[in-house]
Amino acid sequence: MNYLLGKENDREGARLLSGDPELTKMLSGSLSFQNRYTVGVLSFEEVNLPDDDKRAIMESFESSLLAGLDKDQYNMTWIEHTDKERLELNFVIANVELTTGKRLQPYFDRVDRPLVENWKQVTNHEYGLTDPHNPDKAQAVKTLNRQNLPKEVQQLKAQIGQAIAHQIEQGNITDRKGVIDTLE
Template sequence: AKVLRGDANLTKSLLLSLTQKHKACVGCLSFEESNIDESLKYELMESFENALLTQEMQGRYNILWVEHTDKGRLELNFVIPRIDLIIQKAFTPYYHSADITRI
């Protein structure tokens, strides 16, 4: 595993500080290829974040991106603690029924 973006210790600390039942939004971008160009990985992560989160939320959330290749394919896993860093209130980055067709 390799951290591509974010601070694993900060993300862990945020998750441990949360008291709500659902502490994080987690997911994975999975590719058939065992690897892709490094710049494309960052472009895909940026594009995904922009699609998932509104412009209003930019700079207000923590996200950790971790690359895994142990299954013979490239996986870009993400963890988003469900806390707005500015107002310190819970937020939900993804509502399945509303966002499935958009993401």
């Protein structure tokens, strides 16, 4: 909550949309589960949306993600961020089913990712939002992630990183240009 709202509830561009941050913190803090809360964000390319649309989107997301639960069975706080020239609807869910006190797992990636992806596509279409899957938004160059790199490349990258770190420690590199010159 300190990140979402600011330590003194003074974060610029942050606004509480629904829920009770103090109650969410208190509930989460009282749990003995390993993962006491779930945090996520709905990020939009749009700078802002009408408040009625935000509320409808949040309610739709809740009913999709927490299908089968009534609002009195879970605790969820929504906080808006508009400080990055885009709209972000952040949420925090205390991982407890309130009527039983049992652990609540609101999102299990392997199972829920397709559900959330489908919800996103429908919502983007319904509200005329930017489609992140639009071919015009595709990156011209795809980069491999660390897990997909061959072992030899991973080792080479590690060696380069160590060599650069050593040169920085020795005082031979003091800025970006120094790193580039060393790599060249």
